[in-house]
Amino acid sequence: MALLEVRELSVTYRPRDGVPVRAVDRVSFDVAEGEFVGLLGESGCGKSTLGNAVLRLLDKPAAITGGTVVFDGTDITTAREETLRSMRWARISTVFQSSMNSLNPVITVGAQFEDTFQAHGIDPGHRAAELLAMVSLDPVVLRRFPHELSGGMKQRVALALALALSPRFVLLDEPTTGLDVVVQRSILDRLRELQVELGFAVLFISHDLGTVMEMADRVMVMYAGEIVEDQPARAMTAAQLHPYSRGLLGSYADPRAAQISVTYVPGRPPDLSREQRGCRFAARCPMVVDACLSEHPELLPAGQGLARCLMVDSPAIPGGFAVPGRARVDTAEGPPVLAVRDVVKDYRGGTRAVDKVSFDLHSGRVTALVGQSGSGKTTLAKLVTGIERPTEGSVRFGATDVGALRGRKLRAYRRHVQLVFQDPxxxxxxxxxxxxxxxxxxxxxxxxxxxxxxxxxxxxxxxxxxxxxxxxxxxxxxxxxxxxxxxxxxxxxxxxxPAILVADEPISMLDVSIRAEILELLDRLARDRGIAMLYITHDLLSARMLADEVLVLSEGRVVEGGPTLRVIRHAEHAYTKLLLDALPKPV
Amino acid sequence: MTEAAQVAAGRPARLPGWFVILWRNRKCRIGLVMLLVFVALAVLAPWITPYGPREDDYPPSIGPVAEHWLGTTARGEDVLSQLIHGARTSLLVGLAAGVLSTVIALAVGLTAGYLRGLVDEVLSFFTNVALVVPVLPLMVTLAAYAPVKGLWLIIFVISVTGWAYGARIKRSQIITLRTRDYITAAKFAGDSTARIIVREIMPNMTSLIVVGFMGACLGAIGGEAGLAFLGLGDPQTTSWGTMLNQANNGGAMLTGQWAWLVAPGLAFAALMTALTLINFGVDALSNPHLRED
Incomplete structure (x- = not known):
């Protein structure tokens, strides 16, 4: 018997002023003792709802409308609240994306650990310090208040708290999303080590494909409330059974490869408030046949796992929706549209956000600024758009000194410089x-x-x-x-x-399956309309796909710069290599 | 299309949308009905009252009888007629002073919060002063020494003493809104500051403004009652406050006329309850978590 057995589980949202939506539809799966299972899918596919249902944490208007969740012999769907209370945390615990914000702001980290131990009648002893050491935090943190810690540290505390009572099963719902790439990498590495060491089972929910493929033993792919594929991670990386998984994996590539081709899945998921006939993916599928529209496929054994596709045995049709990595021109011609020269920006309190940075933007070319959070990327964007003025150095747009513009002239300048924001x-x-x-x-x-x-x-x-x-x-x-x-x-x-477009992480908040689509659009606009683009990102893959030139920023300085291919494929600076190492590597 | 589906469909049904949410909240529904009753009474007062509020040709100081459900005053006026006419005064004062102090609060709060810097320092200084000045003595002093008398003086006094709290809240709200991306986008689209405040920021704080307005109404109605009870109201108008004042002076307790004393007090309590209940619904409007599903 598996540790967690989910059978035919359905969750329905019944908003009072809307049609009921079946967000999770007859989902069945097992998680074995000590197994690391990944759950992958784009936003709205029901993966978080499924996670909450497994813990029975659903709030109105959502409710479990069928099926069972059996954990270690106890049916969670029908258990009494008291039974659940003693089970939660002691045997099943969880870390959410927002867990770092669930720390109580008015008591110290140490007191939160004591609370947890006390609630379950355990003598704390020195456990808290040991737990912190486990997630690579110093015991001093116990005396700190949550607001004195960084996001990454708080998330580590949340992870240590989740492991405090040695649970046998941990649900991780996007545990590192929103954190800095390098921090993400270190937390995930530690998590995998701990999981091997302590042997708890994990259900890891994420839309971050590279991470899931790298971390998990087995990966389930969810689409429109159903599991469409369930395979060992290694097998899935090698050969995907469902066209949706194929589309998702196609949106990932190693930026260091000589040739890159990235695909996306066109279209949107179906409206689940309507009755679904046939295959739910049919409308977006490149290999759709007539039968797909009328016959709803079952999750059947295929390859080394399970797949929900009628065409599972037919050879894969590769795309029809590929975005090829375009050949880049390494040298720019003509005068620059915008020239940034030796720019320095100091903030009050003496922090130097940008330190002697110079670069040019040319029409029809994309320049990428790459760096982790706090590297000064966004400050540079503000200097280029005239929101901030440089402390030293100059930003020149033709004959105009951008740093000296005010009022009406600044407004006139903004006709030529426009922003694409991170969070749509x-x-x-x-x-x-x-x-x-x-x-x-x-x-x-x-x-x-x-x-x-x-x-x-x-x-x-x-x-x-x-x-x-x-x-x-x-x-x-x-x-x-x-x-x-x-x-x-x-x-x-x-x-x-505009002559210049500043795009500040324009795809980082979007689903993996559509990122390539937006990149393709930006690429086309820059080339066809001769727009000089400043593309700000922490993501080297998108920089590789879009940019002609890459500048790597660290602590306000450009540590490495040059043609995209050279910088990414033959990185010289240690910091560039660190960023490259932080990229997930699917096994 | 059902009402519910229209809400989901959005724009064409946006007006009913907010009303549906208000109406669905049980507390708010009760409040709306109560307020509607008060408004109907106030509007229809001349037609539904059995006697004029100032007619004093009836036997003075009698308790509730068939001709005078709530008895008569010491001067021989009908208490029920006064009560119904008094609703007009309370609602008018609430509405007018509520609007006036909301407008002052908006102007001060939005300017300070959006512009920040020196302007904010100066305006916040005045807001803080207005917050710590004891309001009731100030109102009493202003009302007692003003060269003109009348209802509009009362409204003016209540407004200029009651805007500070709202200004403070609106200032802090705009400070969080002004750094949103869509405000930056509006600046890049070339919009003027005034347009950004009115068109981009204000619609996003509607519920806050409405809640502030409700609070100001409550304060104003209470303020009017207080001033009138102290004898500082306009003696020419009939209001629940002046009724209480006269009941007190006319020795209602001594003559056993409980209805004369209790009725205006209950009316106040009911009107204030109605506004407070509506506020629950407005909260639900701005915070979907508070909606009753």
């Missing part, structure tokens, strides 16, 4: 329609009339691939998906016909 959910005003958001730059910068702006807004939506435009103009942001929002944000940035 924060970059659009939730109370304004798409048409309004697009009309503002058109009316202000280009002086168009309301009617002209309306027409131009529609054109812009078509340019960024939102067609037919009429369908999107009257939408509010919350009615769009993340990818669609980011396209609207890009359309707005294009509206005043």
């Amino acid at each position: 959910f924060a970059a659009l005003n939730p109370t304004s329609t798409v048409a309004y958001a697009l009309s503002r730059p058109l009316r202000n910068h280009l002086g168009l009339s309301a009617a002209e702006a309306g027409e131009r807004a529609a054109d812009l939506l078509e340019v960024v691939g939102l067609a037919p435009a009429a369908q999107y103009l009257d939408k509010l942001p919350h009615q769009l998906s993340g990818g669609q929002r980011q396209r609207v944000v890009i359309a707005r940035a294009l509206a005043p016909e």
Whole structure:
């Protein structure tokens, strides 16, 4: 008998003012003692709901509507709250993405450990310090308050707390998402070592494919509330059984490879509030046949695991949706559009965010700024866009000194420099329609009339691939998906016909399956429209795909720079190598 | 299309959307119905009251009888008629002073929060001063020594003494909103500061403004009652506060006229309860977690 047995589990959301949505649909799987299982899928596929259901942590309007979850002989779906309370944490524990924010801000870390031990009637002794040592933290941390720790440290504390009572099963729901790449790497490495050492079982939920493939023994892929593939990680890396897994894995590549080709999965997941006939992936599948539309495939043995696909035995059709790594021009011609020279930026309190950085932006070329958080990437973006002024050095746009602009002149300069934001959910005003958001730059910068702006807004939506435009103009942001929002944000940035586009981590908040699509769009816009792009990222793969030139930033300094291929394939500086090492390596 | 589906569909049904959420909250529903009753009473007062509020041709100081459900005053006026007319005063003061102090709070709070720097320092200084000044004595002094008398003086006094708390809250809200990405985006789109505040920021703090307005109404209604009870109200208007004042002076307790004393007090309590209950619903509007599913 496996440690965790999930059978035919269904979870339904029944909002009062909406149609019921079956987010998890008859899911069955086992997790064996000491096994590390990965659960992969794009946002909205039901993976977090499944995780919460396994712990019975669902809140209204979600509820388990069928099936059983048996943990170590106890049926969690029907157990009494008291039974659950003694089980949770002692035998099943969890770390969420937001776990670091679940630390009580008014008591010290040590007191939180004591609380945990006391609640389960265990004598703490020196356990807390040992636990902290396990996650590579100094015992001094016990005397600290949560606000005195960095995000990475807090997440380590959360992990140590989850392991405090030696649970046999730990649910990890995106435990390192949102943390810095290098920090992520060190936490995950430690986690894997601990898991081997202590032998607890893990269900690791993530959308980060490279990490899941590298960490897990076995990987389950979820799509539209169902498990579509379940295979040992090694087997899945070698050969994916389901076209969706193939699409997901296709969106990952090693940036150091000589040739890179990255795919994406076009389209969006189906609307689960409607009755689903046939295969749920059919609308996005490159190998769809007539039977897929009428016959719902079962999860059947295939390869070394299970797959839910009628065409599982047919040879894979590779893509039809590939984004090839384009050949780059290494040398720029003509005068630069923007010249940054020996720029220094000091903040109050004496911190130097940017230290003597110089680079040029050329029209039709993409320059990538790569570095971990705190390296000064975003400060440079602010200097280029005129939000901040340099302490020393100059930022010149043609004959204009950007650092000296104020008021009306600054506003005029912004016609030429536009921003694409990281978080498409924060970059659009939730109370304004798409048409309004697009009309503002058109009316202000280009002086168009309301009617002209309306027409131009529609054109812009078509340019960024939102067609037919009429369908999107009257939408509010919350009615769009993340990818669609980011396209609207890009359309707005294009509206005043800028010479420079600053894209600050434009794909890091998006699903893996659509990242390549947005990169392709940015790439096409920069080349076709002759826009000089400053692409800010921590992700070397996207830099490799999009940029002509890469600058690696560390502590405000450019430590290495040059043509993309040379910097990434033949990295010289130790810091560049550190960033490259932080990339997940699927086994 | 069902009502529920319309909410999900968004824009064309946005107006009913907020109302559906308010109405669905049970507390808020009770509050809305209560408020509606008060508004109806106030609007229809001249037609539904049995007598004029100032007619004093009835036997003075009698208890509840069939002709006078709540008895009469020491001067021989009908208490029930006064009570119904008094709703007009309370609602008018609540609405007018509520709007006025909300407008002052918005202007001060938004300017300080958005511009920051020296402007913020100066405006915050005045806000803090206004917060610590004891409001009731100030209102009493202003009302007692003002050269003009009347209801609008009361409204003015309540507004200028009651805006500070709202300004403080709105300032802190705008400070968190002004650094959002979409505000930066609006700047890059070339929008002016005024437009950014009105078109980008204000719609995102609607529920906060409404809650502030409700709070200001409550304060204003209470303030008017307090001033009137102390005899500083406008003697020409009939309000629940002046009724209490007259009941006190007319020796309602001595003559055993409990209805004269209790009725205006209960009316106050009911109106304030109604507004507070509505506030629960407005909270649910701004915070989906508070919605009753």
